[in-house]
Amino acid sequence: MSILIREADEHDLQGVLRLYAQPDFDDGKVLELDEARRLLAVFRSYPNYRLFVACDDDGKGEVVGTYALLVMHNLAHHGTPSAIVEDIAVCPQRHGQGIGRRLMAHALAQAQHAGCYKLALSANLKRPKAHAFYHALEFKRHGISFAIET
Numbered sequence: 001m002s003i004l005i006r007e008a009d010e011h012d013l014q015g016v017l018r019l020y021a022q023p024d025f026d027d028g029k030v031l032e033l034d035e036a037r038r039l040l041a042v043f044r045s046y047p048n049y050r051l052f053v054a055c056d057d058d059g060k061g062e063v064v065g066t067y068a069l070l071v072m073h074n075l076a077h078h079g080t081p082s083a084i085v086e087d088i089a090v091c092p093q094r095h096g097q098g099i100g101r102r103l104m105a106h107a108l109a110q111a112q113h114a115g116c117y118k119l120a121l122s123a124n125l126k127r128p129k130a131h132a133f134y135h136a137l138e139f140k141r142h143g144i145s146f147a148i149e150t
Contacts, residue, residue: 002057003099005106008066010037011054015063019089024127029067048081048114049071052106054090054099065090065099071114083111085121118142138145 008016013036022028031039043049054065065087085107088098110120118122122145123130 001074003054003064003102004057004061005052005054008040008051008053008077010065011039012055012066013024013037013040013086016051016054016066016089019063019066019091020087022089022092024124025087025089029130034071043068046070050110052062052103063091064094065103067103067107069110071111071116077117080117081114083114083116083119085106085119088121104134 013033017030017033019027019038021028028049030036040051043051048071049068051068053063055063065088068086070084070086071081072083072084073079085104088100088103090103108119120142121134121139123134
């Protein structure tokens with residue numbers, strides 16, 4: 001199995017939205033394609049916010065995984081940037097094939113290339129399999145995450 005990881009474009013959005021339609025992502029609710037296109041353009045207006053996809057490298061290019069990466073500059077930490085990975089998803093039928101591991105290695109390489117001092121992510125408390133996956137990749141618990149619904 002050959003997988004290609006690259007920055008997403010508009011043609012990938014239907015595949016990305018299918019991945020986000022999984023029950024543990026917003027209860028299966030996803031954006032309309034036109035709204036996703038608009039938001040992808042907003043992503044591109046940020047200096048360092050990108051959506052990546054993992055695609056089968058079999059000529060068909062089916063989207064089988066995705067993640068978003070934000071690299072942000074800091075005034076603290078001696079001005080060293082940090083990175084946040086969000087919205088990680090892999091096609092359920094492809095779990096256990098190393099796609100998520102490859103996506104996270106790609107995210108880490110992107111963060112290292114940008115000179116980040118850390119790559120952070122958060123996983124919902126109701127996703128213990130995801131927690132085990134990140135622990136297996138040697139992510140460490142770092143502080144406590146807080147959120148408030150707005």
